[in-house]
Amino acid sequence: MNEPVTIIPVRQRRRERQFLDLPRTLYRGDACWMPAIGIDERELLGFRPHPFYLRNEIQTFLACRSGEVCGRIAAILNRDHNARYRERRGFFGFFECIDDQEVADRLFDAVREWFGERDIFALRGPTNPSLNYALGLLVDGFDSPPMFMMTYNPPYYARLIESYGFRKSQDLYAYWGHIDMLPKVQARYAAVAEQLIEHHKVRYRPLDRMRFQEDVEEFLRIYNRSLTNTWGFVPMTAEEVRHLAGGLKWLMIPELTLGVEMKGRLIGAVFCLPDYNPRIKAINGKLFPFGFARLLANTRAIKRARVISVNVLPEYQLLGLGLVLVHGLVPKILSSAIEEVEFSWVLESNTLSRGSLEKAGTHRYKTYRIYDYEPQADACRRD
Numbered sequence: 001m002n003e004p005v006t007i008i009p010v011r012q013r014r015r016e017r018q019f020l021d022l023p024r025t026l027y028r029g030d031a032c033w034m035p036a037i038g039i040d041e042r043e044l045l046g047f048r049p050h051p052f053y054l055r056n057e058i059q060t061f062l063a064c065r066s067g068e069v070c071g072r073i074a075a076i077l078n079r080d081h082n083a084r085y086r087e088r089r090g091f092f093g094f095f096e097c098i099d100d101q102e103v104a105d106r107l108f109d110a111v112r113e114w115f116g117e118r119d120i121f122a123l124r125g126p127t128n129p130s131l132n133y134a135l136g137l138l139v140d141g142f143d144s145p146p147m148f149m150m151t152y153n154p155p156y157y158a159r160l161i162e163s164y165g166f167r168k169s170q171d172l173y174a175y176w177g178h179i180d181m182l183p184k185v186q187a188r189y190a191a192v193a194e195q196l197i198e199h200h201k202v203r204y205r206p207l208d209r210m211r212f213q214e215d216v217e218e219f220l221r222i223y224n225r226s227l228t229n230t231w232g233f234v235p236m237t238a239e240e241v242r243h244l245a246g247g248l249k250w251l252m253i254p255e256l257t258l259g260v261e262m263k264g265r266l267i268g269a270v271f272c273l274p275d276y277n278p279r280i281k282a283i284n285g286k287l288f289p290f291g292f293a294r295l296l297a298n299t300r301a302i303k304r305a306r307v308i309s310v311n312v313l314p315e316y317q318l319l320g321l322g323l324v325l326v327h328g329l330v331p332k333i334l335s336s337a338i339e340e341v342e343f344s345w346v347l348e349s350n351t352l353s354r355g356s357l358e359k360a361g362t363h364r365y366k367t368y369r370i371y372d373y374e375p376q377a378d379a380c381r382r383d
Contacts, residue, residue, distance in 0.1 A: 002065065002100075002102065003065050003066045004065070005063050005064070005065050005070070005102055005103050005106045006063070006064045006065070007061055007062070007063055007064075007106050007107065007109075007110045008061065008062045008063075008064060009059060009060070009061055009110075010059075010060040010061065010062060015062060016042075016045075016047050016060075018062055018069050019045070019060055019062060019072050019094075020038070020041065020042070020045075020047075021069075022062075022069050022071075022072050022096050023035070023036075023096050025069075026096055026097075026098065026154075030154075031145070032142065032143075032144065032145045032146070032152055033145075033152055034145060034146060034152060034277045034280060034281050035280060035281060035284055035285035036280075036285055037280060037285050037287060038285050038286055038287065039287060040247070041285075044128060044129055044133060045058065045060060045074065045094060046058040046060075050243070051237060051239035051240045051242075051243045052129055052130065052237075052240060054237070054239060055079050055080060055237070056076065056077055056078050056079050056080065056129070057076070057077040057079075058074055058075065058076050058077070058129060059074065059075045059114050060072065060073070060074045060075075060094070061073050061074070061075070061107060061110045061111070061114075063097070063103045063106055063107050065103070070097070070098045070100065070103050071096065071097035071098060071100075071103045071104065071106075071107050072094065072095070072096050072097070072107070073092055073093075073094065073095045073096075073097075073107040073108070073110065073111055074092065074093045074094040074095075074111075074128075074129070075090060075091075075092060075110070075111040075114045075115060076090070076091040076092065076093055076125075076127065076129045076130075077090060077091075077115070077118065077120075078091055078127075078129070078130055078234065080234045080237075081130070081232075081234045084234055087122070088119065088120045088121075088122065089120065089122045089123065089124055090111065090114075090115035090118075090120045090121075090122070090123050090124075091123065091124050091125050091127045091129070091130075092108070092111050092123060092124075092125035092126060092127075093125050093126045093127045093128040093129055093135075094126070094128055094129075095107070095125070095126050095157070095161075096153075097157070097160060099154070099156045099160075101160060101163055101164075104160035104161070104163075104164060105164055108164045108373075111123065112373075121375045122372070122373065122374055122375065123166070123372065123373035124169060124232075124370060124371065124372050124373070125370070125371060126151075126370075126371075127370075128151070130234060131232050131233055131234065132234070132236050132240070132244075133149075134149055134150065134151050135151065135172075135368070135370065136151055136172050136345070136368030136369060136370055137151070137153060137157055137158060137161065137368060137369045137370075137371070138151055138152055138153050138157075138366065138367070138368055139155075139158050139171075139367050139368065139369045140366060140367035141174070141365050141366030141367060142154075142155055144365075144366075145277060145278075146277065146366075147174070147275050147277065147304065147306040147342045147344060148273055148274070148275045148276045148277050148280075148306055149273075149306070149308070150174065150306070150342075150344060150345070150366075150368075151368065158369070161371055162371075164373075165373055166371035166372065166373045167371060167372060167373075167374075168369055168370075168371060168372075169369075169370045169371055169372040170231060170232070170347060170348060170349065170369075170370045171347075171348040171367050171368065171369050171370075172344070172345035172346065172347060172348070172367070172368040172369070172370070173344070173345065173346045173347075173348060173354065173364050173366070173367055173368075174342050174343070174344035174345060174346075174364070174365060174366035174367075174368070175342065175343040175344070175346065175357045175358075175362040175363065175364050175365070176340065176341070176342055176362060176363050176364075176365045177340070177341050177342075177343070177360070177361065177362040177363070178339065178340055178341075179333060179334060179338060179339055179340070179341070181360070181361045181362070182330050182333065182334060183334070184361070185330070185360045185361065186327065186330045189323055189326075189327060190327065192320070192323065193320075193323050193324050193326075193327035194327075196319065196320045196321065196323065196324050197324055200262060200319055200321070201262065201263070202260045202261065202262050202267075202321065202324060203260070203261050204258060204259070204260060204261075204328045205258070205259035205260060205261045205266060206254055206255075206257075206258060206259070207219070207252065207254040207257050207259075209254060212249050212254075213245060213246065213249050216245040216248050216249050216252060217241055217242060217245040218266055219257065219259060219266075219269040219271065220236070220241045220244060220245055220248075221241060222259070222266060222267070222268060222269045222311050222312075222313060223269065223271070223309055223311045224236055224241065225313055225314065226268075226311035226312055226313055226314065226317070227311070228314055229314070230347065230350075231347055231349055232370070248273075250296060251273055251274075251276065251296075252271075252273060253272075253273075253274060253299055253300065255300075255332050255335075255336065256272040256273070256274070256305060256329070256332055256333070256336065256338075257269070257270065257271055257272055258270050258325060258328050258329050258332065260312075260321055260324055260325055260328070262316070267312060267313045267316045267321065268310075268311060268312035268313065268316065268321045268322070268324075268325055269309075269311050269325070270307065270309070270310045270311070270325040270326065270328075270329050271307070271308040271309045271311075272305050272306065272307045272308070272329065272333070272341075273305065273306050273308060274299050274302035274304070274305050274306075274338075275302060275304035275305060275306060275342075276295060276302070279294060279295050279302075280295065282294065283295060300336060300337060301337050302337065302338070303337055303338060303339045303340065304338065304339070304340045304341070304342070305333070305336075305338045305340075305341050305342075306341070306342045306343075306344060307329075307341060307342070307343045307344075308344070310322050310325050310326060310353075312325070322356075323356075343357055343362060344366070345368060
């Protein structure tokens with residue numbers, strides 16, 4: 001008979017270290033798992049200051065059996081989400097667990113109890129900690145490592161989550177493409193893109209190296225405004241934009257990021273980041289004392305990249321400028337060392353983007369899932 005499971009709220013440095021160290025134990029020997037960058041993970045967990053938590057709240061929990069840590073989870077109160085969507089919903093994230101339903105159940109019970117004290121009973125997740133950061137549970141595509149800032153987990157996590165009573169809310173897709181596809185794709189759409197450029201009098205705008213921080217912030221503001229009507233999206237605060245820009249300015253390669261202007265106004269941007277994950281794994285997620293230099297050395301030699309977002313301001317989204325952005329990005333990718341590109345993530349409900357990617361010949365090769373827990377539905381099933 002198994003020993004009882006104990007749930008411990010994380011409130012001490014020792015417990016924080018245990019929370020951070022658990023994945024290294026669970027994924028030992030798994031070639032696909034990628035460690036998080038230590039500094040970033042501590043901030044996103046609220047163990048160090050992060051602007052997301054100026055308004056929002058998090059409580060992390062550990063599951064222990066016989067003195068050994070065997071699971072972890074975070075309860076995340078996203079007040080901005082609840083205000084925007086006029087609902088009372090809690091979020092869970094940073095979930096890791098051994099293959100044991102009792103341990104998973106106790107972790108989810110702890111999250112529900114924490115939210116219950118706040119009169120919140122519906123849950124959604126995993127978000128780490130929101131849709132603007134890493135999110136979703138991998139449910140298909142376990143045979144290859146994740147791209148930079150994408151999640152990874154064992155296949156049995158879906159069973160643990162669904163057995164508790166969570167049900168699918170939305171799927172997110174990742175599409176894969178090889179640069180060999182790009183000349184054919186560009187030839188197919190080049191004439192249309194050139195006509196749009198001429199008709200709307202738009203011009204391309206690269207990142208300005210002389211004002212890099214300001215430009216990255218401006219590109220992120222485009223991202224923020226363009227996703228207003230996206231399922232579940234909550235805009236980042238100005239503090240979050242500045243904080244994220246401060247990190248991205250070290251990671252972004254100007255040649256792989258592009259904007260479009262109309263009448264001197266920046267109205268769209270495409271973000272493309274090299275896949276830093278193999279380097280992060282090589283330094284075990286530790287930037288100091290020498291990891292930072294190893295991470296950023298000769299970044300133009302990295303052969304995989306992730307197109308994170310193609311964004312156009314809402315008032316210009318019917319002009320076909322997304323195609324113009326991709327048209328401008330293709331020559332940049334072809335002139336780089338990039339050989340493989342992932343487009344992620346794309347909501348399953350975003351039929352326009354999915355159709356464009358599939359027509360271009362990309363292959364949907366990974367699926368990530370967001371789950372909802374509705375207490376009324378759970379009560380009906382148990383009755």
